[in-house]
Amino acid sequence: MATQNTPNRMILVSVPRTASNLLLKVLNIPKQPNLLTSPKGGYFFYDAFMTAGKDGRLNKAISEWTTEEKSEVREAFQHAMTDLEEYSARARAENKIMFAKEHAFWFLNPGFFSNMTHGAISDEDLKTFQVTVPESYGSTKTFSQNNSTVLPDEYLRTWQLAFIIRHPALAWPSLYRAMQKMCQAGFLEDDDAKGMSLTNMSMQWTRRLFDWCLEQPDAPVTPLVIDANDVIHNPGAVIKFCERAGLDTASMQFEWDGGEKKSDKWTPDRASENNPAELARQQKAASIMLSTLEGSTGINKDKAPESLDIDAEVAKWKVEFGEEIAALLEKATRDAMPDYEYLKANRVTA
Template identity: 25%
Template sequence: MSTKAIFVATHPRACSTAFERVFMTCQDKLKCVHEPFGDAFYFGPERLSTRYGDDEKAREESGFANSTFRTVFERIEREGKEGKRLFIKDIIHYLVPPEGKLATIAPSLGGRSAKKGVGTNGETNGTNGATNGHTHGHHTASHLDETAAEPGNPTVVPAEILKQFHFTFLIRHPRYSIPSYYRCTIPPLDSVTGFYSFMPSEAGYDELRRVFDFLIREGQVGPAQAGKHGDLASGEVSITVIDADDLLDDPEGIVSAYCKEVGIDYTPDMLIWDTEEDHQRAREAFEKWRGFHDDAINSKSLKPRSAAHFYKKKKTRTVEAEDQEWKEKYGEEGARVIRECVQANLPDYEYLKSFAIQV
């Protein structure tokens, strides 16, 4: 069984922080690292995102204006020196150039020097779909030198570094994640999150699928699927995908199955975190992404959803009903943007869903 650092690769608004709280209860054996790569992705000199491209003040005030991908990995290495196994949860598109651009290795990780950020030099067919009435790149992008690319690698991280991690994957249907993310980018929540526009390129499904496929091609995960294999060969890691709605419906079944795949002993008390120490630890860990994690911070446990939810889930959820709900909450234009983004990301979700753990 692998003893590598666990890396839960996910996309925004997939209930991933609630999932992380489960493993934050394992203080005796795990050290959790919460979304470290956003520092370099959004704010540092190698930034991939254009979100703060024209806002030097915001980058400086973040405290991460000097963060590179190397400094993030160095922090992870320091966290590992406590002797506990690392449990890293992060948005995988933080390692992937947006808009389907071809990745090149970050300068700090061995690529050639760049003027302002990690280089990109080409296009793939992958995108996250919808526009919001104007181009995604409505902020000035970094102007970059070419850096070395690794064939087939969709990330800015050398494959040799990726091999240090035991990758697992967490997804949620875009009909839930996209409206949730949209809400974080409009008033009143935008003044808390600091995300003042919705960028469909941040949906994250395309990047997650491409990283997933790359890791399988490289033999870093698979070919065995979680729950469908006997003893794994030495060093082999199963394909382990969790759907957030399965997790919310059956926390004990899904978490225990996940633990089996990553070599952690499951205990029922992992689903409860209701001491002041638990809450303080969560507040400190999630502080830098204000407004995104309030539900997880205020939670006390992970329990199965109610019978009323199961009844609602069984009823056919029509596109028309969803569109009407989104119009009421976000207006005509908001509903249009959300629908386009949901539809654009649905094929990638359904592909990844086909690998999800069944219990």
């Protein structure tokens, strides 16, 4: 959606466990010659989302938040926006594509989490977290129905949005396993793992952003969508995605040296800037989420069976997780299937 008068820049919108880091590995994002990104490959809104979720805030109605809590979260989103703009300015100066990967709900307005669990939220509460963008993006700042983010329509239109999806019956149990490891490592309590899993196990925000793209007057083509199954089984689709994203296909890789630790390169954000213990904690958490990729030397096709039977998967979950969690995963999977199938029908194919 970016125009000729704005930087050529892309946000890859993901949800956890959709093989988004594998896609970045195959595209070889750090070594793309005409691209600029952060050392984390994006994640500009990580700190903002973690701030919003601190002390169980996302489980409370916004009306129950203190003024200080609201200010702290809005400031964190504003910092993320500022950092994103600083990188964009660098990319423009270097005549490069600006690239960022963000989970859909990381730059979601926190008011919509409250709306999910506590009913309708006022426009005034939503405005609390909407960021201020530079005047160069125009004097009007609108938020159309499918824009649930903290970023106004006028700003989002200056980015090309792309999406990665994965079958919920693969993504959601993988996420819960990762949350279990987080609990075992002392990062989360068991109840937090359940709460975070439910918050994360949704493709509705991805779909809403996809539909938002289709509504824009300067977006005559369907935005890019790639399925994790194609990343693993269909290299032609990844090559086409790479081409359509304006990236260099010659830099792509389907095999690599093992042992590279992306989590070790996790750079300080504002929460860990002057706090070595917090940085070490974030690096450890990243190593849990990236363990499969960091231990690989290429694409592991066992991680994506060609076909799935949800009933058969539920039977496996009951054995692995017990009846309660299996029921949680089944409901989240079946609830997400319409959004997944809708997005899958619009994916890049080869």
